[in-house]
Amino acid sequence: MNEKRAARRRGPKAAAAEPAVADTDSKNDPIHDDGGKDVYDKLHAGQAYQGTGRPGSPSTSFQDFLLQNMVHITALVYTLLSFWTRFYKIGHASVVVWDEAHFGKFGSHYLKREFYFDVHPPLGKMIVGLVGLLAGYDGGFEFKSGEPYPENVPYVAMRMMLATFGVGMVPLGWYTAVELGLSQWASHLVALMVLLDVGWLCISRFILLDAMLLFFTVLTVFCMTKFHNQQSRPFSSGWWTWLTLTGLSIGCVTSVKMVGLFVTALVGLYTIEDLWEKFGDLKMSAADQVKHWTARVICLIIVPILVFMASFKIHFMILNQSGPGDAQMSSLFQSTLEGNEFTDSPLEVAVGSRVSLKNIGYGGGLLHSHEHLYPAGSAQQQVTCYHHKDGNNEWDILPPWDRPAYDPEGPIRFIQHNDVIRLSHAPTTRNLHSHVVPAPITKLNHEVSCYGNATIGDYHDYWVVEVVDDVHRGKQPNVDRIHALTTRLRFKHQVLGCYLRAANAILPQWGWKQIEVSCAPENNPKDTHTYWNVETHRNHRLPPADLKSYKSPFLRDFWHLNVAMMTSNNALVPDPDKADILASQPFDWPFLYLGLRMCGWADDQTKFYLLGNPIIWWGSSTSLIVALGALGVYLLRMQRKYADMNDSEWTHFLYVGKVAFFGWALHYVPFLIMGRVTYVHHYLPTLYFAVLMFGHVLDHFLFSSSRLGTPVKGIAFGICAGAIIGTFWWFKGVAFGIDGPILEHKGLLWRKTWNIYNQ
Incomplete structure (x- = not known):
């Protein structure tokens, strides 16, 4: 009986763990000596995460260069594809669409330096004003909903610059999956889901804050995972770099919208668990304990607060003239x-x-x-x-x-x-x-x-x-x-x-x-x-x-x-005296019960419907249930002394699962208890963690399984990727724009609750 089969044999767990005992001197242990490597080197597709791995020796051929940098070449390919999806027909609708009426107007206030008031922090709106300035906009347009853009408003250039944040989500999704230790199969699927979800795509193509919110949310998770993979080298330059960048990302995401506090809470939970484990390390000196705590306080509390406050300071410095928001201030x-x-x-x-x-x-x-x-x-x-x-x-x-x-x-x-x-x-x-x-x-x-x-x-x-x-x-x-x-x-x-x-x-x-x-x-x-x-x-x-x-x-x-x-x-609570056909409830979101019309629905209008890719939304929501069920089964089997995974595999299974599940829960559960009116776009940051869980579950049961051969994994990957690409192509019109009578576009009503065909 081989070792992998023996690992799943019923028996005392301690006995199964005995072969793992080795020389505790990490200098002589090839498993713990990373040689300055990082997580990007994967020996073959489907290999479980073992740690870091780019070879330290210089490349001797172009083939070696490609192999050593394949992760970056792949990211470049996804970035180019993302440019196409985010920029294609971006100026097709030459009218003010949905909340462009709000955020375009806020950008105008910065250009005119008029003080205004809004419920969101100022960073994202200052960026809107900046892209308007770079595009040559003078701030004179009123951005009334549905009104055509005049020739002197460079709305296409403004949309393109803001869509760049949506572009950046895709390579970050790829790198995050790699940093989480997912196999190449699963990492590709995560990147494809971020690339081809029509909800993320649609929301990224207009003058809105959501692309910036999504980008900084994904960036925060990426920086956190990079920092996690530096834990074996505490207080090194890389360790400090990624810890600081995590704090800067937190400051940016909370300065765009206050829902950035949810991903901040995820980093906080990760940090608390990390420090708690270090507190239990009796070999760590008190001085090192204090240094770890001090580093977290500086980088993850003080730095984000300074970034957040700096955005308001700049906000006050720019808006130095009286405007419509004066009355909200002292x-x-x-x-x-x-x-x-x-x-x-x-x-x-x-x-x-x-x-x-x-x-x-x-x-x-x-x-x-x-x-x-x-x-x-x-x-x-x-x-x-x-x-x-x-x-x-x-x-x-x-x-x-x-x-x-x-x-x-x-x-x-x-x-x-x-x-x-x-x-x-x-x-x-x-x-x-x-x-x-x-x-x-x-x-x-x-x-x-x-x-x-x-x-x-x-x-x-x-x-x-x-x-x-x-x-x-x-x-x-x-x-x-x-x-x-x-x-x-x-x-x-x-x-x-x-x-x-x-x-x-x-x-x-x-x-x-x-x-x-x-x-x-x-x-x-x-x-x-x-x-x-x-x-x-x-x-x-x-x-x-x-x-x-x-x-x-x-x-x-x-x-x-x-x-x-x-x-x-x-105060943004639902009005019982008014029917808001755009609003939805949080329970509607995970399985895509309802979309959102972003504009008028007349036959002569270009129509946009904020709707996710059904395969991605349904699959990712199901994966959350599967992951919880699998965790329960594994815990029951562990109690009965079954050893389904070795310690490193179990630790990795829990780590990725905790990042994905708690990230999802922290972004989703608050909306269940909020009294304010909610819309489907509030789920878009939450969806990212469900996608990570989807990739994790597929990786755990398919792509990293020792019981399945490479051909079977390839077929499974092809089915998953084909389903994602196929549904994207089928629903691409809701993001790129639907012209003509909506009834002429057949096959879009996959759920009867979607109000696509209703006039």
Whole structure:
């Protein structure tokens, strides 16, 4: 009985492991001496991963050169094929497609240097702006959905430059499979799946962020696997290089979209396991333990944070002019933008001033009212917080009803701590009001409304101004007068004793999805959602302030913007009153229950349908189930003392399986618990790990099996590759564009749930 058959014979595992015992001196052990080799050399197709292996001797012939560099030549071939798939007919649709309407517009803001707001970090959108600059775009196009591109917008060049990120996915997929120790058969299949999935292909061909997100996700996994294969040479130049590049990749992927945190979590789990194993190595000195921990902290925590923060710093430096996103930022930050409306604003606030009030709590907006009434409660005029600037955000500071009316010719009376005022809504003349009526969302708080007019009101319109502090003058005792922009205030209802509050509770559609404003009975001096500052300030009787003294700290702006991004992202919840035909649920994605129409579906339009390659999606999702089942069977057999694999094979089986499965789970499971609206493109980063698992399962049961001969493996590879290529060719139109009536294109409805043929 040969050794491989004996390894699968039932018996004590320790006995099976005895032949593996060898000289512990790695210098004399040919198995552990890598001689400076790396993982790229494979002795033959189908060989299980053993470690590293490029020969160290120089090549003596062109054939030797080809053999030693075949992995790179293969990567070059896949790269050239990827250029063709990503660039072919890329300008065929000369209209704004899908989310090009958003991200093309954001790129325009960078070229015009106008501050805007979006729920995603800025790196990807800055790259969109950069490719626009390189292509000669001037930033003047509005990018309205479905609108034809004018001749002066180089949309084809912009699409091509961004599609290069999609091109880069393919060789990285090949190299990652090689680094994971998959056989050449399996590595080719992984590269083919990355090359020929029509979902990845389609999303990479437009002015979007997804190609960048996918590229940096794949790059992070590749760098992690490269670092893993340097573990036998800790603190070498290669070890430091790939650890640092992993951190840089993490910083880039999270700076494109926050879902980059999912692949960051994968690297984190890998690092925790790695350090835990080193902690159990009694031969490792305490100094080396500290060095390992320090290296991870620097490269995998500090470096990514610095990259992430640097993207925001550059973002703030470029966008130095006032724009449509000003209201999401603090008033002090807005004062630093060129062209802002604070140029003529007086510094000291007085009775008779017309102001807008900004809530200082993270994600807060501007105190707002409009003529619409509450549908329940008092049925009086609604008061909300709104993130956009308009005339409904303006309020006049007036004296209480029991005091003399404001005299524009009389003495100026500046607002101070504990002054009682009335806030009159400028467009409607109604007064900010509160009473013992439950707020519409936060039922324990009192409702805030607008009531009366310029001559009608009551004592429920009275608010006591309480100073919290001032950015420049410090605590309340040092603040003699209220200053615009810098003084933080609270407004206490004189009768009820409650505090004006806006805490990101979203009103229903009747409140236009704006933020609820209520009056909180609890006096919590540290609740920043009860903090306000005067933002815009108009009073022709007072001189303008010197805005040069206003500076907004970067760290404060960085934190404020990130909280605003997260708050706005969480607000993207499905609207029960509207049917979103593009949305889908996470359970729809693994087996491709539904695609996504990316544009109009008229007969005279070029149509794009975001749909994955069915063979790749169905096969990769099935492989996740098979892998879990196989793991369970192997564990049961191990408990019964069957030895199906030696230690190195088992370690490799677990390593690749953990990278693929936990990468998939970390990207997929969060969407199951999110409240926000979801679409099929959210699964595209997750799919990559399912593809790695598909390659791993095929490699484990077919291409690395000792029970199958090379001809059988070749046939299996041909069937798999043929199925991938064939389905790509069948569905290529959904990515390259479908012209003419959709009903003339037969055979695309492989699942009845796909809305391809519906008008």
